[in-house]
Amino acid sequence: MQFEFSEEEQMIRETASQFAENQLKPNAQKLDEGDHELYLAQIKELAELGFMGMTVKEQYGGIGGSTVAFSLAVTEIARGCASTATATSVTNMVAEVIQAVGSEEQKNHYLPKFCNGEFLAGAFCLTEPSAGSDPSAMRTTAVADGDNFVLNGSKIYITSAKFAGVFVVWAVTDPSAPRGKGISCFLIDADTPGMTIAKPEDKMGQRAxxxxxxxxxxxxxxxxxxxxxxxxxxxxxxxxxxxxxxxIGSLALGIGLEAMDYASDYIKERKQFGQELSKFQGLQFMVSDRYTELEAARLLLMQAAYNKDQGLPFGTSASMAKLFASEKANDACYTALQCLGGAGYIKEYPVERFVRDVRLTAIYEGTSEIQRVIIARDKLLS
Structure with missing residues (x-):
């Protein structure tokens, strides 16, 4: 097995790492506290650097990067700001679905806008109030009317909805079909009359x-x-x-690594009982376990990304990677908080933000429980 990254993958990773270090980390707290203009400015910079269409082919203005490169970049961006990494991950997913199934006209019209920064983001509209883990239960409808479709319904928890340039929307087009069989996919521009975007949710984490x-x-x-x-x-x-x-697994990995790095630096400086905290075996074991788990998560993510790049089945490996990475990143963030003691609970230190930000990774893009259902279905029921 090849464990070395290509020159392009290394370049993409290093560029993302530098951006996170120089632009995102110094401003992450401001973003968490509601500096929306700064958030959009940094999203635009990322788009102009090509990070909103990483796997888009060159003919459509992208860099044609691999899924491995995408995973590496999202991990590095998440180390700087989880909110920004979420927008990056979802927008790349939107660009990818357009490239995969869109018409040539749709691809030529939309994809360059992700790659040149005209679109700051794309939105993936699937979840509904009564259709979360079971999206086949959606109730939004699209009824044919001459040369048009007329949509009615609502979607919830839509990432980047306030500033997305285009929305990929799923709706029922044949209500008489069995569940999941009469659903169609549409591309809807942000300024389309009849589409309304509510105020952003007041969330626990990933607040930007x-x-x-x-x-x-x-x-x-x-x-x-x-x-x-x-x-x-x-x-x-x-x-x-x-x-x-x-x-999302890559995003979780980035948060977990950043939390553990911060905690490790802290306990090397902080002294109790006449010596650095890092010299106490109890903390050494905690740190060792978390880094080992995060390294295992990284390898699972690389395997899933490699399978996808090679055109191999990757659904189960992606679920395994997302499940393990998100759960172990949550563990890592709580361990980091414990290492800081009371300081970990104070906003002056970034660890409390890591704890809030990482929690969502075990929920969106399919909860940990849904990942287990997918894995079990493959291993036990196929």
Whole structure:
């Protein structure tokens, strides 16, 4: 097995690392406290650097990077700011689904806008109030009307909705079909009449990331907005969620590594009972376990990304990677907080933010419980 990264993958990783170190880390607290203008400015810089369309082919303005490069970049960006990494991961997922199933006209129209910074982000509209872990239960409808479709319904927890340039939206187009069989996928521009974006949710963590409800009230879109085949959009969503799990697992890994690095530096300086905390075996064992688990998470992510790049089945490996990385990153952040003691609970130190930010990684893009269902289905029921 090849464990070395290509020159391009190393360059992408180093660029992301430098951006995180120089731009994101110094401002992460400001973003968490609500500096929306700064957040958008940094998102725009990332877009102009090509990080919002990392796997987009060169013919559409992208760099044609690998999934491995995407995973490496998201991990580094997350070390600087989890909210920014979330926007990066989801936008790349949107660009990828357009590249995979969009028409040539759709690809030529939308993909360059992700790569040149015209679009700060893309939005992935799947979850509904009554359709979360079971998206086949969605109720948003798209009814054919001449040369158009008319959408009605709502989506919730939509990342980057406030500033996305285009929305990938799933809706029921054949209500008589079995669940999951009559769903289609559409591309809807941000300024489309009849689409309303609510105020951002007041979240526990990843507070800079705009998470909103998106509603459709007699929203008229042309039939050319259909992406892929009519009534066959649910398969698109399931496939893209598998790829998105590599992104969220990579994001979790970045937060966990940053938390452990910060805690390690802290206990090397902090003294109790006449010596540095790092010399106490109890803390040494805690730190050793967390770094070992995060390294295992990294290898699982690399395996899933490699499988995807090689055109091999990767759904189960992506679920394994996302499950393990998100759970162990949560453990790492709580260990880091424990290493800091009372200081870890104070906003002056970034660890309390890491704890709040990492919690979501075990929930979105499929909860840890859903990942276990997917893995069990493959290992026990297939």
């Amino acid at each position: 990331s705009s998470t909103c409800e998106v509603s459709f009230n007699d929203c008229v879109i042309p039939k050319s907005a259909l992406m892929g085949e009519l009534n066959k959009g649910f398969k698109i969503a399931i496939g893209e969620l598998a790829g998105g799990r590599i992104g």
